[in-house]
Amino acid sequence: MxxxxxxxxxxxxxxxxxxxxxxxxxxxxxxxxxxxxxxxxxxxxxxxxxxxxxxxxxxxxxPRVDLVLEHVKGSTFRVLNRGAATATNMVFLDEGRPALFRWPDAPVTLAGGSSLPLSMQGAGGKPMPVQLLATWDGQEEPVELQVPPRTG
Incomplete structure (x- = not known):
């Protein structure tokens, strides 16, 4: 090498x-x-x-709309907005309403913390509902409001 x-x-x-x-x-x-x-x-x-x-x-x-139904007396209830936002153009849908139902025909505005009276009673074979369906501006799907039992 x-x-x-x-x-x-x-x-x-x-x-x-x-x-x-x-x-x-x-x-x-x-x-x-x-x-x-x-x-x-x-x-x-x-x-x-x-x-x-x-x-x-x-x-x-x-802020949100937070609606609840409260029984006042007899057939009188109130719709209370516990939220901070306003429910504008609020309506209850016809489906599920009892026979006697008093609420403004025109859409209402329900500010946060405020309430409006509502009267409803079953009659003519159409009983009281267990819930009502409500809508308002900005609420795409109807919201179910539970109808409370009558007290006193």
């Missing part, structure tokens, strides 16, 4: 070592990139969740 062969063997050894280092570096780089990608996806999901929670808190803090 002469000097040229030794240099060739050393060069081959160095090349194999450099190739090994390059392959290992590439694998490590790929693992790092994958971890970075997973981290970015997790951050996006966390941000979306935070935004959703913030939206829910904001919606919960917004």
């Amino acid at each position: 002469n000097g040229t062969d030794v240099f060739a063997l050393v060069a081959i050894g160095l090349s194999v070592g450099a190739l090994t280092v390059a392959v290992l570096a590439r694998l490590d780089s790929k693992r790092s990139a994958d971890a970075s990608h997973r981290s970015a996806l997790a951050a996006e999901a966390s941000l979306a969740l935070q935004r959703e929670e913030a939206d829910e808190r904001r919606r919960a803090a917004e």
Whole structure:
């Protein structure tokens, strides 16, 4: 073996070592990139969740209409808005109404904390309902108001 062969063997050894280092570096780089990608996806999901929670808190803090029926005496009830928002153009749907039902024919406005009288009584084979359906501006689906039992 002469000097040229030794240099060739050393060069081959160095090349194999450099190739090994390059392959290992590439694998490590790929693992790092994958971890970075997973981290970015997790951050996006966390941000979306935070935004959703913030939206829910904001919606919960917004004033709402909170209607309830209360029995006053005999066939007289009252519709009370316990919420802070105003129920504008409020109406009771015809379905489920008792035979005798007195409430303004025109839509009414019921501010937060206020109430209006309502008279209803079953008659002619049409009993008192267990609930009434109400709608108002901004309320897409009718809201069920439970009719309380008569007291006294």
